[in-house]
Amino acid sequence: MWMTRVLSASLLMLGLAAAPAVADSSPSPSASGDSAAPAAAGTSFRTATEIEQGRTATANGSAGDYLYWSFPADSGQRPTVKATVKLPGTHAAETWQVDVYDGLRRRQSCQYGAQIRTAAAGAASVDLTCVLRTVRAWSEQWANDPLPGTYYVRLTVTELTTGDLGLPVDTELRVDSKDIGGAAAVDGSLAEPLVPGIAVRSEAQESQSESGDSSDSAVLSSIEPDDGWSSGWWSDRWVWTAIGGVLAALAGIGGYALTRGSGRPSRVPPGA
Amino acid sequence: MITSKRPAAGVCALLAALTAGIVFPTAAVAGEPTGETAPKVDLVVDVSGSMRTRDIDGGTRMAAAKQAFNEVLDATPEEVQLGIRTLGADYPGDDRKRGCKDTAQLYPVGPLDRTEAKTAVATLSPTGWTPIGPALLKAADDLDSGGDSGTGSKRIVLISDGEDTCAPLDPCEVAREIAAKGIGLTIDTLGLVPNAKMRQQLSCIAEATGGTYTSVEHTDELTDRVNQLVDRAADPVVTPVATQGATECAGAPTLKSGLYTDREEFGQQRWYRVEVPAGRELRASVSVAADRAVGPSYGTLLRAVTVHGREIVRGEAAGNGRTDVLSTGLRYPKPERDDDSDGDKPAAEIVCLQVTNSFAPASGVKTTPGLPLELTVDVVDGPSNASDVASFGLGRGWWLLGALILTGFLAGLVWGWLSRWRLAVWRTN
Numbered sequence: 001m002w003m004t005r006v007l008s009a010s011l012l013m014l015g016l017a018a019a020p021a022v023a024d025s026s027p028s029p030s031a032s033g034d035s036a037a038p039a040a041a042g043t044s045f046r047t048a049t050e051i052e053q054g055r056t057a058t059a060n061g062s063a064g065d066y067l068y069w070s071f072p073a074d075s076g077q078r079p080t081v082k083a084t085v086k087l088p089g090t091h092a093a094e095t096w097q098v099d100v101y102d103g104l105r106r107r108q109s110c111q112y113g114a115q116i117r118t119a120a121a122g123a124a125s126v127d128l129t130c131v132l133r134t135v136r137a138w139s140e141q142w143a144n145d146p147l148p149g150t151y152y153v154r155l156t157v158t159e160l161t162t163g164d165l166g167l168p169v170d171t172e173l174r175v176d177s178k179d180i181g182g183a184a185a186v187d188g189s190l191a192e193p194l195v196p197g198i199a200v201r202s203e204a205q206e207s208q209s210e211s212g213d214s215s216d217s218a219v220l221s222s223i224e225p226d227d228g229w230s231s232g233w234w235s236d237r238w239v240w241t242a243i244g245g246v247l248a249a250l251a252g253i254g255g256y257a258l259t260r261g262s263g264r265p266s267r268v269p270p271g272a
Numbered sequence: 273m274i275t276s277k278r279p280a281a282g283v284c285a286l287l288a289a290l291t292a293g294i295v296f297p298t299a300a301v302a303g304e305p306t307g308e309t310a311p312k313v314d315l316v317v318d319v320s321g322s323m324r325t326r327d328i329d330g331g332t333r334m335a336a337a338k339q340a341f342n343e344v345l346d347a348t349p350e351e352v353q354l355g356i357r358t359l360g361a362d363y364p365g366d367d368r369k370r371g372c373k374d375t376a377q378l379y380p381v382g383p384l385d386r387t388e389a390k391t392a393v394a395t396l397s398p399t400g401w402t403p404i405g406p407a408l409l410k411a412a413d414d415l416d417s418g419g420d421s422g423t424g425s426k427r428i429v430l431i432s433d434g435e436d437t438c439a440p441l442d443p444c445e446v447a448r449e450i451a452a453k454g455i456g457l458t459i460d461t462l463g464l465v466p467n468a469k470m471r472q473q474l475s476c477i478a479e480a481t482g483g484t485y486t487s488v489e490h491t492d493e494l495t496d497r498v499n500q501l502v503d504r505a506a507d508p509v510v511t512p513v514a515t516q517g518a519t520e521c522a523g524a525p526t527l528k529s530g531l532y533t534d535r536e537e538f539g540q541q542r543w544y545r546v547e548v549p550a551g552r553e554l555r556a557s558v559s560v561a562a563d564r565a566v567g568p569s570y571g572t573l574l575r576a577v578t579v580h581g582r583e584i585v586r587g588e589a590a591g592n593g594r595t596d597v598l599s600t601g602l603r604y605p606k607p608e609r610d611d612d613s614d615g616d617k618p619a620a621e622i623v624c625l626q627v628t629n630s631f632a633p634a635s636g637v638k639t640t641p642g643l644p645l646e647l648t649v650d651v652v653d654g655p656s657n658a659s660d661v662a663s664f665g666l667g668r669g670w671w672l673l674g675a676l677i678l679t680g681f682l683a684g685l686v687w688g689w690l691s692r693w694r695l696a697v698w699r700t701n
Contacts (some may be wrong), residue, residue: 040500044482045559046531047509060500062486066596101280104601105557105648107589117395138658141585145679158594165471166463166487182668190659196557197510199650218508219533220648232572237666243674246681248569255684259692 035157039156040068041171045105045196046135050223053079056174062166063087063094067155069173072193072223074230075137076147076184077177080113083128083155086170091120094160100129101150103221108132116158128155137232138188148229149194152220185235193229196220205206285411309424309608311505312353312381314411315341315498318358318432318464323398324432325465327366329491333433333464339492347368347499350508355381355388355389355414359407359432360400371401372438378638381414404436405443408477412450426457427505429498435462435473441514445479445638448563452513452535452641458483460501463491481565482596482644512646517542523623527649535642536560539646542627546649548606549620555650557587558631560643567632572598575626584623590630597646598629603653625649 041059042048048068051057061067073079083098095118100108113129113223139145155171192198197220204219317337328336335697341356348354356379363374378396379389408428415426436443447459460483461474486502488494512533518524524543548554558574571590577583587600606621627647628634633639662668 038502043504044483046512047504047599060496061483062497065484101599102601104555104587104603105559105599106587106601107599119353127344137663138655143607146320146588156596158596162468162471165475166466166485168486168493182663185663185666185668186658187660187665190655191653192554194545194595196648197531197650198530199555199652200531203529218510220510221376233664235663235666237663237668239674240668241666244667244676247673248676250681251677251680252684253685255681255686256688257683257684259688 001143013016014220026094030131035082037213041069043174043224044068045101046220047154048221050221051173051175051179052226053175056172056232059171061169061171063154063157063169064165067171068103069153069155070221071147071151071153072225073132073135073148073151073177074193074225075135075189076180076182076230078134078180078184078234079132079133079151079177081130081153082176083153084125084172084204085119085128086125087119087123088167088169089165090122091167093162093163094119095158096126097156097158097236098129098130099151099154100130101131101154102146103142103151103196105152106144107195108144108146108151134184136184136186137230138186138190147194149190149192150223182236182240185237190231190236196225253258302307310351310353311425311427312355312415313427313429313502314355314357314381314414314503315344316357316359316407316411316428316430316436317341317396318360318402318430318438319358319396319398320400320402320434321398321488322362322434323464325612327465327500328489331491334396334465336494338393338396338429340498341490342347342390342499343495344502345384345389345393348502349387352384352502352506354381354389354502355379355383356392357407357411357414358396358603361396362564363400365400368401370404372441373406375410376416377409377410385407391579395614401437402432402434402440404473404477405432405438405446406442408443408446410451412455413451415457416453416455420504421526425505425507425509425511426455426502428457428459429501430459430461430474430477431464431494432461432470433466434472434547435470444476444480444564446686447477448638448641449583451563451644453482454533455512457481458471461485462494462497463487464494470508472537475566475691479596482561482624492556515544515647517544517627521545521577521581522627524624526622527647528655529650532649533649533664534645536627538631538633539630540628540642542645544625544649546623546625546651547620548604548623548651549604549606551654553603553605553652553654555601555603555621555648555652556625557599558625558627558644559599560599560627560631561597561646562595563644565634565638567634568592568639570595570598570632571630572600573626573628573630574600575628576601576602576604577624577626579622579624589632598631599646601648605657619680633663670690 037055038057048070051069051071098115102108110130113131117126117129120127135146171211201219323334326332335600358378359375363370379392411428459481460479463470466487479483486497508532510529515525515532515534517534521543524545526545560572569592574587576585585602585604587602589598589600
C-alpha cells in the first residue's frame, strides 16, 4: 500500500514539476510583445546585441557590415535561427550567410536550413535559416557539441560587387527552439553555462558585495534564459522510468495471479 | 560518484579563491571596465571643395552634412563626449604640401555644449583638399589626449565625399597603425555619393579597425547612420587588456580570467600561460581578425599544451571567403586530485595556450603590424562528469517499458509458481 502511495505522490510531484516546463516551452508571442526586442545589432563578438528567443530583433545596417547578435540556449533545446535581409531596390547578385558560434566562439554546424543563399539581382529580400544541433547538458572536452550558454549569430554578405558595398539593408532575426526533452537528457553537467566572461562576472560580483559598490559594469555576456538556466536534474526520463516501474509491478502481480488461478485452488473440494 | 566529488570541488574552489585573493590583492580584474571613462566620439568631416556638389536631395553635400550634424548633436546621449574635426576646411590653394596638412579641430572632444557645437558647424564652407590620413592621425590624438588614456569606447566617424588626395600616405595603413596602438579605437566611415575607388578606400579604413562602411545618398540616411554610430559608442562594452604573447611557453605571460588583446603576425605563434587549479575548468577562446586583404583560405588553431609539451586539447577553425574574424575555443576541465593529500593549496597546473594562424597576406599588403588577436580566458568550477550516457542512468521509451513489463511479468510468474510449489510441498508433508 505504501508503495502505491509513494509512487502516486512522486508521480504527482513529477507532474507538477513538468507543468511549468511544458508551459514555458511554447512561449506565446502576444504575451510579451515585440516592444522590448532590440532594434540594433553589434559589430563584433564583444558588442553582439543580446536577444531573447521567440522575439524578432531588427537592425539596420549596410551591405558589408558584420552583424552580431547573441542569444541563450539551454540544454534540451534545438534552436533555429532565421534571418531575413531586405535588400535595396536595385542591386547586383549578392550572397548572404548566417553563422552560429557557441560561447567559446566555436562555429556550430547547421543540421539543415539554407545557411548561405544568393539573392538574384534586384531581389527584394533573402531568407536564411540555420537549425542547430540539440544543446546537451554535458559533453566531453574534446567534442564541440552544443552546450548550454551564449550563442552568437553572425550575419553578413560574403559576395557582392563593389557598387553595392555600403548600401543600406534592413535585417530581421528570430531564434526559436524546439524542446527535444528527455531524448537529449544526458548525464553530467557544467558547473557554469558556457557564457563568456562568467568567471570575471562572478569575481566582480564578489568584490562588489564586499565593497558595497553596486555600479553596473559592462560584461562580455550577461545572457540568461527567462526562467534561468536549468539545473539539469529534471528530465522526462524520470516519468518514463517511474511508469516503467509501476507497469512492471502490475505485470508482476498479473503474472503471479495467473499462476494462482481464479482464487481457490482447484484441488480443494468445494465446501472444505 | 558525483555527490562525493562535489564537496571536494567546493573546498578546492574556495581555497583557490582564497589563495588568488591573497596573492593578487590589488590586481585589477582583467577586462573589467572602470566605468568612469566616458565614451568618446570624434566626427571627422570632409570640407573639401567637392562638398559643394549639389547631389544630395537637391542640396549640396555640405548642406546635407550640416543638417545631419545638427540633428545628431540634438540626439547625442548625455554621457558621450563628442568632438568635431574638419579636413580641408581652411586652405583653398594649390600647394599640395599645405593642402595635405589642412585639418583642424572644430570642436574639442569633451562634454557637449550643443549650441556652441552647432554654431561651429554653421561656419563650415567647402574649401580645400581631402587629407584623410593626417586627419585620422590627429583625430586619434584628440581621443587619446585629455589626461586619461581612457578605457571607454572610442570612435571616429569619418564622413567624406572623395578618396584621399594626399598619397603616398595610405589612410588605410594609417587606420591599421592607429588600431595597433591598442587604444581600442574604431573608425566608421560614411561615403557621400561614393564612386568605386572611394568605396574601396573607405571600407578598407573601416575594416582595418573593425568598423563599418556606409554609402550615403540621402540626408536622412546620413542622420540615421551617424546617430546609430554615436549610440553604439554609448553602449557599455568590455575593454580588452593588451598583452603580449611569447614565442614559446617558457616566459609567456600568465593570464587570469578576462579579455585580452594582442597582435599576431602572419604565420607567427603566440603563447600564453594560464593557471588551472585542480577541479576547475579552463575555457579559452581566440579570435584572429582579418583587418586587411588576406588570401581566400585561412585558419586558426588554439592548442592547450602542458609545460612538458603534451597537447591536452585543441580548437581549430578554418574558412574561406570574406570574413572579419576567425575564431575558435577550447575547454579543459582539470580533474580532481585523486590522492586525498591534505595540501593546503590545490595543485594548480600551468596550461600553455598556443595560438597560430594560417592567414596569408594578399599581394602588396603590409604584414606589420600583426593581425588583431582577441583572447578570452575563463577559469570556472569544473563540470560534474557523466557516469552514464543518460541522465542519472534513467531509461526512456517504449522498449524500456516493454522490457520492464516483461521482466515484471516473468518475476510474478516465477514467484507464483514457487509459492504454489512450496504450498504443495507443505501439503504433502
